[in-house]
Amino acid sequence: MTNFNPRSKDHPLIKSGSMSSLYKEVVKCESCPRIVDFRKKVALEKRKQFMDWTYWGRPIPGYGDPKASLLLVGLAPAAHGGNRTARVFTGDKSADFLIKCLFKEGLANQPNSDSLNDGLKFNNIFMTTVLKCVPPKDKPTAEELSNCSHYFSREMEMLKNVKVILALGKIGFDGCLRYFKKDFDFKMKDFLFGHDKHYVLPNGKTLWGSYHPSPRNVNTGRMNEDMMRSLLKKIKRNID
Numbered sequence: 001m002t003n004f005n006p007r008s009k010d011h012p013l014i015k016s017g018s019m020s021s022l023y024k025e026v027v028k029c030e031s032c033p034r035i036v037d038f039r040k041k042v043a044l045e046k047r048k049q050f051m052d053w054t055y056w057g058r059p060i061p062g063y064g065d066p067k068a069s070l071l072l073v074g075l076a077p078a079a080h081g082g083n084r085t086a087r088v089f090t091g092d093k094s095a096d097f098l099i100k101c102l103f104k105e106g107l108a109n110q111p112n113s114d115s116l117n118d119g120l121k122f123n124n125i126f127m128t129t130v131l132k133c134v135p136p137k138d139k140p141t142a143e144e145l146s147n148c149s150h151y152f153s154r155e156m157e158m159l160k161n162v163k164v165i166l167a168l169g170k171i172g173f174d175g176c177l178r179y180f181k182k183d184f185d186f187k188m189k190d191f192l193f194g195h196d197k198h199y200v201l202p203n204g205k206t207l208w209g210s211y212h213p214s215p216r217n218v219n220t221g222r223m224n225e226d227m228m229r230s231l232l233k234k235i236k237r238n239i240d
């Protein structure tokens with residue numbers, strides 16, 4: 001089973017538009033040997049319940065509305081989620097939690113995110129990750145984050161209407177700060193990550209932090225639906 005053409009060299013979501021040339025470049029990237037080995041290994045070995053899938057197993061660009069006011073930034077595609085389905089926050093437990101919350105707050109047209117062909121549409125959202133491939137144990141090295149940062153930066157340059165950024169997890173939060181540090185002089189330690197903490201940046205954009213909606217956080221009660229929906233309500237007011 002697959003929802004993309006496995007022989008195509010292009011990402012199935014990027015057919016035209018301002019981001020197409022960047023994404024044609026991203027999906028061919030092999031700059032991080034450790035990560036490239038891992039993403040291919042996962043795609044070959046697969047998880048038992050997905051044995052009939054052809055995994056994407058390549059870098060994954062962001063998706064959503066390039067004119068959006070709200071940007072969601074995660075760490076990286078999930079091994080058996082995005083790395084399988086070719087779309088971030090698609091086909092894994094974190095996606096189930098996050099998209100359900102977005103739907104309940106009127107920010108997505110449906111509560112599920114399963115595959116490229118599931119009909120999911122966002123309302124005024126673009127979603128991406130600071131790292132475009134899945135790293136082993138979800139722990140990228142500093143060098144890998146640095147290697148990939150220029151793709152994130154170029155994506156940010158193209159998202160002209162973003163007013164609010166919601167970083168899902170500390171690595172996404174810090175990745176956003178590092179991007180803004182190129183233009184503004186501030187100390188990273190003055191922007192402490194925390195769930196529901198937010199900062200107005202020197203360019204007027206607001207950066208919010210959220211615990212990552214991973215099963216580890218949800219199953220331990222560190223994150224729950226009320227917490228995420230309450231945060232999304234505040235962010236919606238922030239955009240308006």
Ligand code: SF4
Nearest residue numbers: 029031032059133148
């Ligand atoms: S993580 Fe980024 S820089 Fe490294 S191989 Fe993937 S796309 Fe390339």
